[in-house]
Amino acid sequence: MSVSSPPIGTAGHRRRGVIGRVRRTWWVRYIASRLAQGLIVILGAVTISFLLVGASGDVVEATTAPTATPQEIQQRKHELGLDRPVLERYVENVTNIAQGDFGREYRSGRPAIDLVMTALPNTVALVLAAVVFAWPIALAVAFMSVLKRGTLRDRIVRRGLIALQGIPEFWFGLILVVVFSINLQWFPSFGFNRGLWSLVLPAIALGTPLIPTLVRLIRGQLLDFMALDLATALRAKGISDRRIVVAHGLRNVLVPTISFLTMQLGLLLGGTLIVEAVFGWPGIGQLLLSSIAGRELEVVQAIVVVIACVFVALSLVADLIAFAIDPRIRRGAS
């Protein structure tokens, strides 16, 4: 039996063409929808940062000489446009940012976005290193915990993870320095001038608090999988639990883990301040700290908006990866 296509130009042909286009473009529309949502998030970040920056005190008085006359202060406000209505300044602010103009750092005269884009790669490297450090450890611990569920070793590991999650980053970072830099002298105590060697301690300090959360996530997913009929069937075929977990369970935990890690990257990008301070890492956190201290509000806003953009982008990437891996999500979306 042959299946013939509807004749060209008929209603049937047009309907199949539309459905085909719909099938081909559903993901385009989905991405467009997520991008639109992302733009709203970014606009929100711009708005909130604009309002917070405006509410954080008089930048002119904080950055002019103490002997400046009221006329000089007024002149400075005029130069910065601070004597104009808030709404007008807000519209201009949004317009400028849309064009990539975040203003200039007051003291150096450098474009704020340049400073952020110089510091961002350092923080990205640190965050990625932290994830690379945390992910395999968490995976191994979760596998062990599932395979040895209920044993003394499992209980010890789980209690240990709770303690690990409570470790303050600042304290932990300094302990790492004392042990591995001062006593053992294996790694440099700060900076990033010794290549990957410099990355080790900050990555451990940043990545260690990630491990407990990751372990819980992976362990929960694996336990769910092991309770499925599929796992029971595999066992009935004589396949060992270890093989079931490694060969079949891993695929099932990938999607939630990748989604979690991708979003965690965004959180880490904005939360490396303490680790960067302890290890003198010239990233976004340090830049934010010095910009706040120096009342460089354009830089502060640029950091906030760039972090929001990264967050939105990572969220989109997480969705796309999930689509690529999990056919159930594709079916649901289409």
Added chain:
Amino acid sequence: MGQHGRDPVGIERIDRRTFVLRMGAAGGTAMSVSGLLAACGGGGSQPARTGSPASGTAPDPPARPTGVLRAAYNQAPESLDPALGSSALNIACNVYGGLMRFDARGRLVPGLATSVTSDDEATEWVFELREGVRFHDGTELDASAVARSYEHYRGGTSQWAYLIPPKVEFDASDPGVFRIKSRVPVPDVGRNSPIIHILSPKLLAKGKDAAATQAAGTGPFKFVSFRRNSSVVLEANEDFWGEGPYLERLEWAILNEPSARVAALRAGDLDFVYKVGPEQLPPVAGDGSLTVVTDTPWTGTYLILVSDVGPLANPLVRRALAHAIDRQALIDKIALGQAEPLQSLLPAGTYGAVNPSTTYAYDPDESRRLLAEAGVQEGDLTVKLAANPALTTRDLQLSQAIAQMMSDVGIRTSSDVAELTDVVGSVFTGPHKTVPDWQGLTGDLGWLNGGPVFVQTGYLTTVSGYDPAEYQRLANAALTTPDGRARERALAEIQELVATDVPVLPLYQPKISSAMKADVYGYRNPADAWSTYFGTVYRGA
């Protein structure tokens, strides 16, 4: 200077008391009154060098620049331009230099000028410039270059514009002589000159932002690189006109976190850390490979009281507070012994500093008696203290300790951590029309030029609201009288008046300690507690 008449300033005859330090919160650029430093040079007292096996047996400096010093930079500079704030002063101190400078004992000595003189009224100042000095970019130093930097410093964005009196004229008609002329007495021109660094005119000609990312001066070190929030690297200027440099290279690592700095020193990743906190001194002092140099800079720790409105408007109450505070306990427990007692408004070593006859010993009974005399019943009085952690790290503990001492004499208190913007908006508003949110503010004040600059910035008046006619008269005298007995008398009377009326309670004069590898020699802590000078520092064998 006024009392010296037309004679060239006898630099060696002027002790450091002639020079006052900056007034302003140690918090730096964010403070509206962030003051200045006594410039590059040594502290106001003899340093204590401890912990080094080589103590007292310093080898001779090398014949030519040798070795590298890796030092911690405590406050990340946003800009290299020294006119824009305090965070670049360490760099400026070593790359640039002023017409005069302070030596290791805090005396004003020749810098880029070989002498400075003034007329009797201190209305015309003459700086004789050093011959044969070139900027690092090859430009020759002359009066027009100096004038260009002075113009830069009094520009609208300069944080130090107040160091150059308004309406003065610069005369650079003679290339070898720089003159400053004024219609009114300007007695601090010479004293301020170490703080005004001379930048290459070629650099300034590149535009207003050029000095933010590059540096070209006449100092002992030449600028090599600046990586934001990471490092600043300098190399020896072998054509330097003065002593040194002895180091071939100076590498600063920007580390904002004090604990991380000390850890890096102990790990061997740094050779020098400035301002090691008292709580971090024991492990450093116990490390045989390290040396600690301690000085007492021209800085004081104070409690400023809102004196014109609210619960502390009555002087009797403020005196009662003064008697309620156990300063020695604060030195022992808060400063961990790293401080000297302070009774006067001016820290020891600053120009015009005296010990006032009115002092307040710790005496809770006398405090209660004064409160009763003021009509204050126990529990009736509530005082809110603010502490700004941006100013000093131990500010909160200090404020809480004082609150406890006040509670012991029946004053209800609370201490808060005030954010900088809150403090600026709510406290720096005097004379006050309403009672501000806080009636007491603890913090460190550094002194650039002692009494005169302190009076000029109006810091005390702005915070405390204290501004009686007698104080205004004395302040005016201190600002316009050339150096000499009359000026010192005015400053002494200000200190006595303040001691009597207690708009501010001096608590103690903190020491600063720097830790370094035992083979580092020739270092003194800066009197201003800001600018660390490495021109005379060298590494031993």
